[in-house]
Amino acid sequence: MTARVFIDGAAGTTGLEIVERLAPRPEFDLILLDDAQRKSAEARREAYHAADFAVLCLPDEAAREAVALAEGAKVRIIDASSAHRVADGWTYGFPELVGRDAVARATRVSNPGCYPTGFLALLAPLVRKGLLPGDWPYTCHAVSGYSGGGKALIERFEADGGIAFRDYGLAMGHKHVPEMQRYAGLAHAPLFAPAVVDAHRGMVVEVPLHLGLMPHAAPTDGLRDCLVDFYAGSPVVRVHEETPDELLLRAGAQPSDRLDLYVFGSRDGNQVRLVAVLDNLGKGASGAAVQSLNLMADLPETAGLAL
Ligand SMILES: NC(=O)C1=CN([C@@H]2O[C@H](COP(=O)(O)OP(=O)(O)OC[C@H]3O[C@@H](n4cnc5c(N)ncnc54)[C@H](OP(=O)(O)O)[C@@H]3O)[C@@H](O)[C@H]2O)C=CC1
Numbered sequence: 001m002t003a004r005v006f007i008d009g010a011a012g013t014t015g016l017e018i019v020e021r022l023a024p025r026p027e028f029d030l031i032l033l034d035d036a037q038r039k040s041a042e043a044r045r046e047a048y049h050a051a052d053f054a055v056l057c058l059p060d061e062a063a064r065e066a067v068a069l070a071e072g073a074k075v076r077i078i079d080a081s082s083a084h085r086v087a088d089g090w091t092y093g094f095p096e097l098v099g100r101d102a103v104a105r106a107t108r109v110s111n112p113g114c115y116p117t118g119f120l121a122l123l124a125p126l127v128r129k130g131l132l133p134g135d136w137p138y139t140c141h142a143v144s145g146y147s148g149g150g151k152a153l154i155e156r157f158e159a160d161g162g163i164a165f166r167d168y169g170l171a172m173g174h175k176h177v178p179e180m181q182r183y184a185g186l187a188h189a190p191l192f193a194p195a196v197v198d199a200h201r202g203m204v205v206e207v208p209l210h211l212g213l214m215p216h217a218a219p220t221d222g223l224r225d226c227l228v229d230f231y232a233g234s235p236v237v238r239v240h241e242e243t244p245d246e247l248l249l250r251a252g253a254q255p256s257d258r259l260d261l262y263v264f265g266s267r268d269g270n271q272v273r274l275v276a277v278l279d280n281l282g283k284g285a286s287g288a289a290v291q292s293l294n295l296m297a298d299l300p301e302t303a304g305l306a307l
Pocket residue numbers: 008009010011012013014015038039040056057058059060062080081082112113114147148149150151152280281284285
């Protein structure tokens with residue numbers, strides 16, 4: 001049976017990429033509103049009531065409004081915004097961490113933020129298995145392509161043409177911190193230092209560790225082995241056992257729904273860099289939404305993904 005899927009915000013950066021992934025698939029019948037209707041509350045309410053699934057690709061405020069418009073409908077929702085990431089009644093849409101069954105059964109799924117996807121993929125299994133302490137004050141450095149900031153940041157980078165690197169989040173308190181802390185099981189909020197580089201898409205998320213100073217921490221190989229075991233058989237997450245000399249983001253990178261993890265250790269074993277490489281619009285947004293939708297619709301998990 002064909003499932004009807006309403007993409008609210010289909011004209012935006014994340015929405016367009018979800019449409020691209022779903023449009024060729026016969027299992028789905030997309031509900032898309034034209035320019036004249038796409039912000040009409042009435043048209044959107046009707047769409048919610050006609051759909052089996054809806055994917056919200058909207059700013060937070062509009063996503064909260066969307067959930068209200070869907071009240072009373074049988075529609076199952078995946079929200080790509082940060083409005084419901086730590087809200088009661090919502091399942092965090094990270095099947096590798098919360099379990100595929102939990103996502104498959106959920107009626108309200110909140111897609112993880114792009115930076116938290118890298119951070120949590122690295123840290124959550126290690127803290128959960130007791131190989132790193134949950135009460136350590138962790139730091140996370142990350143760079144993202146400018147599409148991570150949606151249409152507004154894309155326009156800014158493309159119009160300016162001269163920004164090579166943009167450090168931001170300098171007042172701390174980035175909106176991703178609560179989900180990073182909650183789903184990694186941390187006692188303290190991580191110090192999060194994000195930046196944007198002059199590439200359309202792609203990101204590198206890093207957690208540096210003074211391993212030698214940490215109480216109850218496993219050695220470098222133990223950390224890597226744990227991640228290898230945890231993601232064994234995952235079609236999306238790959239834990240690399242080799243340690244290359246460099247990791248590159250390419251300005252013209254093609255869409256990818258993969259998530260690549262690395263564990264680099266110093267020779268003396270005292271320092272470690274946990275590194276995740278992903279596409280902010282892939283496993284960081286649209287790819288993750290499609291993965292969750294596949295599970296919710298009882299379809300093969302990776303159908304339609306670029307892996
Ligand atoms: N870009 C990324 O890498 C990631 C984005 N996200 C999240 O996904 C969501 C969408 O982000 P993104 O696609 O980047 O943002 P964009 O700004 O590119 O797109 C948002 C879209 O929502 C539309 N919109 C705004 N308000 C309303 C409304 N009231 N009713 C209907 N449509 C509305 C906008 O319309 P208009 O075109 O007129 O502006 C726009 O088309 C955000 O919450 C973002 O934080 C999550 C992970 C990664």
